[in-house]
Amino acid sequence: MESAVLLAWVALVLLALGLAGLLRQVTVLSRSQAGRPGDATATGAAPRSTRDLLGFRLPTHGDLAGLVAPGAGRTVVAFVSPGCPSCVLTLRGLADVPELQDGTVHLVAVSSGSCEAAAADLPGTGRCVEQGRPLMEQLHVPATPYLMEVDGGGTIVAATLPGPDTDLAAWVRRTPGRTATKEHR
Numbered sequence: 001m002e003s004a005v006l007l008a009w010v011a012l013v014l015l016a017l018g019l020a021g022l023l024r025q026v027t028v029l030s031r032s033q034a035g036r037p038g039d040a041t042a043t044g045a046a047p048r049s050t051r052d053l054l055g056f057r058l059p060t061h062g063d064l065a066g067l068v069a070p071g072a073g074r075t076v077v078a079f080v081s082p083g084c085p086s087c088v089l090t091l092r093g094l095a096d097v098p099e100l101q102d103g104t105v106h107l108v109a110v111s112s113g114s115c116e117a118a119a120a121d122l123p124g125t126g127r128c129v130e131q132g133r134p135l136m137e138q139l140h141v142p143a144t145p146y147l148m149e150v151d152g153g154g155t156i157v158a159a160t161l162p163g164p165d166t167d168l169a170a171w172v173r174r175t176p177g178r179t180a181t182k183e184h185r
Contacts, residue, residue: 053148055155064139073105076105076108076147079144086164089164110128112144146162
């Protein structure tokens with residue numbers, strides 16, 4: 001009986017040491033990944049994940065800069081794909097939002113393919129960017145439809161993966177310019 005208890009304790013100690021070694025390796029790999037030159041969002045490089053989107057400031061030049069219209073107070077960017085039924089529902093839901101209809105808030109749809117289907121559902125001053133897969137990859141968009149809000153200074157202040165029960169009007173009407181601290185679900 002005593003030898004079984006002793007053997008169990010030895011097994012627990014070995015498991016604890018193995019776990020400690022694994023955690024150390026994960027920490028070392030995480031630090032080396034985070035320390036790569038040019039990866040930091042503060043330097044203007046693309047975010048590494050969707051979590052990095054919030055607070056990320058879009059560069060003033062290049063493809064990402066074109067997502068915000070000059071002089072726009074706020075812009076909602078909708079990432080969509082042709083043939084995506086939930087993308088159509090999201091764009092149609094956004095078409096009913098008064099702030100997007102009257103142009104108070106600008107809308108940019110970024111399509112992974114053609115803009116033919118998306119253009120029909122864009123309200124107000126909405127425009128579409130075709131063949132936007134590289135933009136989606138730069139911003140680590142997890143799926144379509146995906147929404148993000150950019151303030152007038154080019155900083156991403158909110159992001160969400162809208163579901164069928166998402167109140168899009170309420171999402172757009174949130175306090176303008178208020179930086180979200182977490183990704184909306």
